[in-house]
Amino acid sequence: MKKLINDPADVVAEALRGMDAAHPELRVDHANRIVYRADAPVQGKVGLISGGGSGHEPMHGGFVGPGMLDAACAGEVFTSPVPDQMVEATKNVDGGAGVLHIVKNYTGDVMNFEMAAELAGAETGVEVLSVVTDDDVAVQDSLYTAGRRGVGVTVLLEKIVGAAADEGRDLAGVAAVARKVNGQGRSMGMALTSCTVPAAGQPTFELPDDQMEIGIGIHGEPGRRRVPLAPAREVAAMLVEPVLSDLDFTGPDGVICFVNGMGGTPLLELYLMYNEVAALLDKAGVRIARSLVGPYITSLEMAGCSVTLVKADDELIRLWDAPVRTPGLRWGA
Amino acid sequence: MKKLINDPADVVAEALRGMDAAHPELRVDHANRIVYRADAPVQGKVGLISGGGSGHEPMHGGFVGPGMLDAACAGEVFTSPVPDQMVEATKNVDGGAGVLHIVKNYTGDVMNFEMAAELAGAETGVEVLSVVTDDDVAVQDSLYTAGRRGVGVTVLLEKIVGAAADEGRDLAGVAAVARKVNGQGRSMGMALTSCTVPAAGQPTFELPDDQMEIGIGIHGEPGRRRVPLAPAREVAAMLVEPVLSDLDFTGPDGVICFVNGMGGTPLLELYLMYNEVAALLDKAGVRIARSLVGPYITSLEMAGCSVTLVKADDELIRLWDAPVRTPGLRWGA
Amino acid sequence: MGGMSAALDQLTDWVRRFAVAVRENRDELTRLDAAIGDADHGINLDRGMTAVVAALDAESQPTAAALFKKVGMTLVSTVGGASGPLYGTFFLRVATASGEVTELDGPAFAKALRAGLEGVVARGKAEAGDKTMFDALAPAVDALDAALADGDPLAESLRTATAAAEAGRDATIPLVARKGRASYLGERSVGHQDPGATSVTMLVAAAADALA
Amino acid sequence: MGGMSAALDQLTDWVRRFAVAVRENRDELTRLDAAIGDADHGINLDRGMTAVVAALDAESQPTAAALFKKVGMTLVSTVGGASGPLYGTFFLRVATASGEVTELDGPAFAKALRAGLEGVVARGKAEAGDKTMFDALAPAVDALDAALADGDPLAESLRTATAAAEAGRDATIPLVARKGRASYLGERSVGHQDPGATSVTMLVAAAADALA
Ligand SMILES: Nc1ncnc2c1ncn2[C@@H]1O[C@H](COP(=O)(O)OP(=O)(O)O)[C@@H](O)[C@H]1O
Ligand SMILES: Nc1ncnc2c1ncn2[C@@H]1O[C@H](COP(=O)(O)OP(=O)(O)O)[C@@H](O)[C@H]1O
Ligand SMILES: [Mg+2]
Numbered sequence A, B: 001m002k003k004l005i006n007d008p009a010d011v012v013a014e015a016l017r018g019m020d021a022a023h024p025e026l027r028v029d030h031a032n033r034i035v036y037r038a039d040a041p042v043q044g045k046v047g048l049i050s051g052g053g054s055g056h057e058p059m060h061g062g063f064v065g066p067g068m069l070d071a072a073c074a075g076e077v078f079t080s081p082v083p084d085q086m087v088e089a090t091k092n093v094d095g096g097a098g099v100l101h102i103v104k105n106y107t108g109d110v111m112n113f114e115m116a117a118e119l120a121g122a123e124t125g126v127e128v129l130s131v132v133t134d135d136d137v138a139v140q141d142s143l144y145t146a147g148r149r150g151v152g153v154t155v156l157l158e159k160i161v162g163a164a165a166d167e168g169r170d171l172a173g174v175a176a177v178a179r180k181v182n183g184q185g186r187s188m189g190m191a192l193t194s195c196t197v198p199a200a201g202q203p204t205f206e207l208p209d210d211q212m213e214i215g216i217g218i219h220g221e222p223g224r225r226r227v228p229l230a231p232a233r234e235v236a237a238m239l240v241e242p243v244l245s246d247l248d249f250t251g252p253d254g255v256i257c258f259v260n261g262m263g264g265t266p267l268l269e270l271y272l273m274y275n276e277v278a279a280l281l282d283k284a285g286v287r288i289a290r291s292l293v294g295p296y297i298t299s300l301e302m303a304g305c306s307v308t309l310v311k312a313d314d315e316l317i318r319l320w321d322a323p324v325r326t327p328g329l330r331w332g333a
Numbered sequence C, D: 001m002g003g004m005s006a007a008l009d010q011l012t013d014w015v016r017r018f019a020v021a022v023r024e025n026r027d028e029l030t031r032l033d034a035a036i037g038d039a040d041h042g043i044n045l046d047r048g049m050t051a052v053v054a055a056l057d058a059e060s061q062p063t064a065a066a067l068f069k070k071v072g073m074t075l076v077s078t079v080g081g082a083s084g085p086l087y088g089t090f091f092l093r094v095a096t097a098s099g100e101v102t103e104l105d106g107p108a109f110a111k112a113l114r115a116g117l118e119g120v121v122a123r124g125k126a127e128a129g130d131k132t133m134f135d136a137l138a139p140a141v142d143a144l145d146a147a148l149a150d151g152d153p154l155a156e157s158l159r160t161a162t163a164a165a166e167a168g169r170d171a172t173i174p175l176v177a178r179k180g181r182a183s184y185l186g187e188r189s190v191g192h193q194d195p196g197a198t199s200v201t202m203l204v205a206a207a208a209d210a211l212a
């Protein structure tokens, strides 16, 4: 295992120390592993928290700041945080308007956030709503399974919902925007290599030099199928087609098109992939209104990428364009 | 070779297409492989251009925009661009106040920019000054060698000098700021893995699972020495010590501390490294005034990191804090 | 006593033996999770059970309810992932069902385990054949009830329950996962043993050893 | 003629033979550059010489000066890196020294090569023993002058020059690089043959073949 770490057991705690030191505009509760914007709670604003396993940086801690999250709870690598963290964060970001929990659809995350919402309601009286992202079309959605995974849409949703909260909407209104984004978003990812969980010490899966995994998630889990390596053009089609066939993205509204790096793929390749994705969308009659290219929801050092589309009407575009100031996403004021 | 590419010969051209499509605020001349800010030339402002081999993204194309570069010339992967590109860019960013060439100290880059400056002067009459960055303490500086390489300081310099040009300084003044930043900056890098040049098709060097390279550059070239893998704490010391012993960074002024990822190392590890670096600087009596953590000057998918310190007085801090709006660095307005 | 009921120190010993088993099989559990999950099940449970042992070392618990509540709360607070809420809820329900007593007889212990199982179902909604810990735990609880109903002593009944858990665990191998992370793999989950079913079999086996 | 002087078509053939040699040895040159550089020397030169051949195919050049200027400009515009300006300047200086002629005799060809060598030095400041293309090119030019002064015909003199280039190239192996990217390696550059010295030896050998 080749990593810039000390003891694998200390990776998350030490990375949070570094984040704290590098970002004076954040406040980190190291005992509870919570990243706050330094000025939380913001009075009168709906508080937004998210959280999940570590190893997906900049998500979620890097999305804390004005215009996005108020706090993020960091779990162990690829392991959902625990309810205590979420309860504590909920208390500390409530500015009187209630708190929205943004949860990626993984059994662990959902159950821990569920317990937290129960406890937070009981212990603190803070009004809590939860929204679950489940945008990964690699996974069949069904009542009888765990359902689709929450992946790339989570990034776009945290940005858009952050702007909605900034506009002063109430908790129900903010949650409605979140559900709208999730409902209008789909993603699909692939991997060229596995990643290595520090505490496990070896790659989660073995992938021969001439093979890739299509339909992977963000936890180093294998994908839906293993296929021979293919040119970027074909890879783009393998990602775009299932997204487009799951939801109709044509129409006047246009999409936010997000080409995400899994952690080990250089920006050069992500831009090259974006070029292929844009060409496919053009051919399919899908208009790109906004775009985002880079490693924003990662899987440690995994090489690979994912494509996320969110159908965006004028309201969502306005919220997307609104100022945001976090370590990971920053524009406007 | 596992990469998201089509034909290795087309990597740079296709990535530039993607960049162009993803960033309406940029204008890309595909024939000449030049990335411009869309509103170039800015009348009355000193024009800033840089350029170099591709594979270091976001540098330099991702640093084009208000507050930073006016144009960037993209070479083939790890190969300096050619004089024709620099001449063309020089012509198109000159707003009447002359043009500064920011050149990393590599034989190829220096010779190509030299030829370009000669040609630009002769062909166009545009006043051109050049500044060469050479901050890599892994390389012995000597009159009889190619001298130190230009690495991490280039990123900080492009930001700071961009702000100086925005303030309306003249060409000589802007060049003086650039020389000051370079003179006050030092870097040192390391690699856990090699990278693979797409056209070469295999890793530039072989590195056993239990070894790392200390003192690497940004072109996949091997480093000064190969040593056994070590914890992040020791790696940080191997990078910080030679930097501190090359230049005195103590004193009231403080430093901009930049922990850079080489492309394949996740942000989680970079923050962890930042924590170690900050601790060492604290022990050495060096005050961190500002910080930057992330993959900004990369070496394709190489895993590893570098540490850059620039001594920054109030003037440099003010210029660092000034607004910047580029794909790669963005804050303020 | 002789395997007819379980005193508080035996119940505590059950928890400690489970911690030892998890520690010893940490890498194996993680390896199973790497195949169809995210390579952390052993790491997660070991982190939690290490914290549990530390909590029990720090403070001895006066009743079965207190003991299992401490175990459940500690697991909820330290494990995370899917197994944190599932194992945590299991022990919290076991605590409530056990009550403020210092000894559980066979039927009381079986009732507590069934309450724990119901907690797992309430939390995770797993059904038989979903390829989860349910598929080992449910047959074990059923077998325990049946054996006790047949008049077998608790110790022997728990050995019967362990065999049922093992059979349930092994039977997860050919299943297509429908719950948890392994469900993302669809057909590719076939041929792999479920990590949670594996760890929960260790839990039942630890009871058989501790309450012998 | 018979190897006493070089007509325009032979000079063109020299360039084309060099292009073929570079293409055939592209991977070998890149491999040498991977060891002490950045793994692109063969790729760079091949890209440039492919463009040169395309330019020569598109338009035939009337004089030696025009021919070599086209080669030099094309290399400057398409190669980049260190070898672009170095090979480019070499051919641009060869062009100027050749003049607007359609044939070069031995001394004129030798004079042109020396001008090219001086261009390389002017551009790159390399000295003998720096472990660069200079270490193969300079001995070749010296040997050519000496052989011609001895009265050897051009063709034979170029074979002598090729041997000198080869010896110079091989002699780069034990050197510590002091110029270019390989200099960053310090002592670690010892034991590796310089890629530029290798390609420039092919350039001299191509002249010996074309002007035979
Ligand atoms: N809905 C569920 N109901 C019961 N057990 C489940 C459920 N989802 C997952 N599990 C169990 O959890 C185990 C995985 O635990 P663990 O690896 O610790 O969590 P995570 O999947 O969050 O990484 C699976 O092997 C399975 O037995
Ligand atoms: N200053 C110099 N003078 C002469 N030759 C040089 C000089 N620097 C480098 N070279 C030659 O250039 C070769 C490398 O060329 P190439 O790999 O194409 O460029 P780069 O180093 O920019 O990648 C070296 O092997 C060496 O022979
Ligand atoms: Mg997990």
Ligand SMILES: [Mg+2]
Binding pocket: B078, B079, B080, B108, D038, D040, D081, D082
């Ligand atoms: Mg090069």
Ligand SMILES: [Mg+2]
Binding pocket: C033, C037, C038, C039, C040, C041, C081, C181
């Ligand atoms: Mg798991």
Ligand SMILES: [Mg+2]
Binding pocket: D033, D037, D038, D039, D040, D041, D081, D181
């Ligand atoms: Mg090279």
